[in-house]
Amino acid sequence: MTGAGIGRTRVPLRLTFVGMLAILYLPIAILLLFSFNAGTRLSFPLAGFTLDWYAAVLADGALLESAKNSVVVATGSATVATGLGTLVAIAVLRFRFRGRGLLLALAGLPLIVPFVVLAVAFFLLFVTLDIPRSLLTVGVAHSVVAIPFATLIVISRMTGLDPALEDAAMDLGADYPTTLRRIVVPLMGPTLVAAWLTCFIVSFDEIALAIFLVGGDPTFPVFLYGRLRFAQQLPVLIAMAVLLMIVTVTLTLIAQRLRREDTAIHGR
Amino acid sequence: MLGRRGTLPFLVGPPLLWLTLCFLLPVLLIVVFSFRPETGPVDLLGPGGYSVVQYGEVLGTPAFMRLLGVSVLMALAVAALATTLAYPVAYFLAFRAGRRAALLLTLLLIPFAVSYLLRVMAWKLMLGPEGAINSLLETVGLTDGPVDLLLYSRAAVIVTLVYVWIPFAALPIYAAMQRIERSHLEAAADLGAGPWARFARVTLPLSLPGALAAFFMVFIPTVGEYVTPTLVGGSDGIMYGNIIQGFFTRSANWPMGSALAMLMLVLTLALVVVALRLVDLRRLAA
Numbered sequence: 001m002t003g004a005g006i007g008r009t010r011v012p013l014r015l016t017f018v019g020m021l022a023i024l025y026l027p028i029a030i031l032l033l034f035s036f037n038a039g040t041r042l043s044f045p046l047a048g049f050t051l052d053w054y055a056a057v058l059a060d061g062a063l064l065e066s067a068k069n070s071v072v073v074a075t076g077s078a079t080v081a082t083g084l085g086t087l088v089a090i091a092v093l094r095f096r097f098r099g100r101g102l103l104l105a106l107a108g109l110p111l112i113v114p115f116v117v118l119a120v121a122f123f124l125l126f127v128t129l130d131i132p133r134s135l136l137t138v139g140v141a142h143s144v145v146a147i148p149f150a151t152l153i154v155i156s157r158m159t160g161l162d163p164a165l166e167d168a169a170m171d172l173g174a175d176y177p178t179t180l181r182r183i184v185v186p187l188m189g190p191t192l193v194a195a196w197l198t199c200f201i202v203s204f205d206e207i208a209l210a211i212f213l214v215g216g217d218p219t220f221p222v223f224l225y226g227r228l229r230f231a232q233q234l235p236v237l238i239a240m241a242v243l244l245m246i247v248t249v250t251l252t253l254i255a256q257r258l259r260r261e262d263t264a265i266h267g268r
Numbered sequence: 269m270l271g272r273r274g275t276l277p278f279l280v281g282p283p284l285l286w287l288t289l290c291f292l293l294p295v296l297l298i299v300v301f302s303f304r305p306e307t308g309p310v311d312l313l314g315p316g317g318y319s320v321v322q323y324g325e326v327l328g329t330p331a332f333m334r335l336l337g338v339s340v341l342m343a344l345a346v347a348a349l350a351t352t353l354a355y356p357v358a359y360f361l362a363f364r365a366g367r368r369a370a371l372l373l374t375l376l377l378i379p380f381a382v383s384y385l386l387r388v389m390a391w392k393l394m395l396g397p398e399g400a401i402n403s404l405l406e407t408v409g410l411t412d413g414p415v416d417l418l419l420y421s422r423a424a425v426i427v428t429l430v431y432v433w434i435p436f437a438a439l440p441i442y443a444a445m446q447r448i449e450r451s452h453l454e455a456a457a458d459l460g461a462g463p464w465a466r467f468a469r470v471t472l473p474l475s476l477p478g479a480l481a482a483f484f485m486v487f488i489p490t491v492g493e494y495v496t497p498t499l500v501g502g503s504d505g506i507m508y509g510n511i512i513q514g515f516f517t518r519s520a521n522w523p524m525g526s527a528l529a530m531l532m533l534v535l536t537l538a539l540v541v542v543a544l545r546l547v548d549l550r551r552l553a554a
Contacts, residue, residue, distance in 0.1 A: 008463050009463040009464055009467065011356070013356055013359060013360040013364055014360065014364065016356045016357065016360065017356070017357055017360040017361075017365075017372070020353070020357050020376075020434065021375060021376065023431070024376070024379040024431070024434065024435065025379060026394075027387060027390030027391060027393075027394060027431075028379060028382055028387070028390065030390060030393065030394060031386060031389075031390050031393075034393075080286070083282075084282055084283040084286055084287075085283075087278075087279045087280070087282055087283050088279075088283045090279050091276060091279040091280050091283075094272075095272075095273075095276050095279075097276060097280075103280060103283070103284065106283075106284070106287050106291075106292075107283060107287065109287075109291070110287075110291055111485075111488070112484070112488055112536065112537065112540050113295070113488075113533060113536070114488055114489065114491055114492025114509070114532060114533070114536055115489060115492050116492035116493075116494055116509040116512050116513065116529065116532070117295075117298070117492060117512075117529045117532055117533045117536075118294075118295075119513075119516075120298055120512060120516060120525060120526060120529040121291075121294035121295045121297060121298050121529075122290075122294050123516055124294060124297040124298060124301055124522070124526070125290075125293065125294035125297055127309075128297060128311075128312050140290055141290075143286075143290070144286075144287070144290050144291050147283070147286075147287070170272070176272045176274070176275040177275055177278075180275075201381060205383055205384050205385075207384070207385055207495055208492070208493075208494065208495055208509075211495070211513075212513075212516065220383075221383065221384070221385050224383070224385050224386070225385060225495070228385075228389060228499070238386070241382075241383050241386045244383060245381070245382045245383065245386075248381040248382070248383070249378055249381045249382070251381070252374075252377060252378065252380075252381040253374065253378075256370075256373075256374050256377070
């Protein structure tokens with residue numbers, strides 16, 4: 001904070017912030033409202049309160065299946081991305097070697113390729129290799145787009161981790177892999193979980209790649225996209241999305257919290 | 269016993285292998301396919317060999333070029349608007365929110381955790397002729413019949429995408445502002461700079477790398493969009509990404525689609541290189 005003696009401009013920043021939050025939350029509030037509305041038409045006046053749509057979600061096998069598919073894809077791709085991103089972070093921060101900058105650039109590069117281009121690239125890869133499109137192909141693509149996020153998150157926190165801790169462990173007789181396993185990974189624990197959750201959410205919500213690469217089993221966004229055309233099904237989809245929103249928001253809160261606790265341990 | 273140095277290949281190997289096979293190789297395949305002269309769902313190798321006819325066709329089709337220009341302009345508009353709107357939000361968090369900053373940041377990010385598709389659909393519901401805004405206005409008695417709220421147009425696509433990206437754009441700006449030494453501002457004040465002068469001479473220049481990062485973090489995904497235009501843009505709101513997608517689905521023509529994708533990739537990378545020249549983004553990662 002600036003000192004109390006310094007004057008400030010009169011720009012109503014607090015009001016701007018509150019206004020922005022209101023705009024950001026308005027569409028979400030409307031979705032929430034219509035998930036409890038008895039009519040199938042998504043318009044006012046409201047037709048009365050109901051929990052039918054939520055009950056319908058639990059009875060819709062295809063809908064639940066697609067959500068499960070997304071969980072599987074996101075879990076797999078987040079695990080691969082976090083693992084590889086962590087390896088890049090350790091290599092880049094703890095070693096000097098030829099191509100160090102190149103490795104870092106490569107790990108960040110997927111971030112600056114538009115998704116439609118990446119989707120084409122993966123589509124051609126799997127066609128050329130004669131690999132049928134499936135949840136696996138979506139997962140491979142998601143792991144690649146999540147690597148930059150994982151790498152950046154792990155690097156930003158590992159920069160604050162004192163290398164002397166690793167030297168101490170090795171002086172005491174541990175080899176380097178053991179040092180990584182017993183010292184670095186436990187100390188980086190919350191950050192790794194935060195990186196994993198971020199990758200999970202990136203994959204869980206991704207549609208532009210998934211549309212190109214999904215086979216017969218759709219992920220949740222692809223399923224949602226396919227059903228948006230059928231207006232009378234919208235309330236059920238909204239109810240399902242509200243349920244998933246609770247999950248992803250909880251994950252985001254946990255990730256934020258972990259990163260903050262980690263900050264408290266390592267300092268900025 | 270594996271020494272420090274001996275561990276390095278095991279650290280570099282897996283990510284290098286994965287990114288080469290699953291990122292560089294596929295991108296390279298676009299290049300190869302874009303030089304195949306045939307049309308349709310072709311193979312990597314074929315009797316036709318390789319030529320630049322697809323590029324000639326793409327560059328010679330005014331409709332493609334116009335849509336590319338429009339998409340770049342739309343992405344520039346979305347990135348500029350999202351960055352501009354996110355700037356005061358980040359400023360408030362960094363300089364005015366004090367101890368509540370962490371909580372308020374989380375509050376800002378929650379909408380970003382809500383399904384992207386659903387947030388887009390929420391706008392569709394709100395903007396539509398029978399949508400929430402129109403029906404609410406009618407129920408309350410303010411209007412008589414639906415007001416045209418721009419659904420199915422380029423403007424609808426821009427509004428929706430700006431809304432989607434604001435929280436994300438605030439992040440790098442906030443991070444850059446957090447790194448500004450408060451003593452710089454006090455020094456400026458001691459030297460007689462007023463609040464606006466301090467902002468213009470200290471805060472703004474030092475936060476500019478963050479703003480530029482935000483701009484590109486919005487521009488790149490936006491320029492290749494094809495899902496949002498389908499949902500809220502209608503036939504008037506389609507973007508360059510929609511033609512690329514079309515060549516891989518409805519009218520399968522992979523070489524043409526590959527050439528279109530290459531053009532977009534080259535253009536995007538060129539813009540990023542220019543931006544890196546302007547501001548050293550590596551300072552952001554430090």
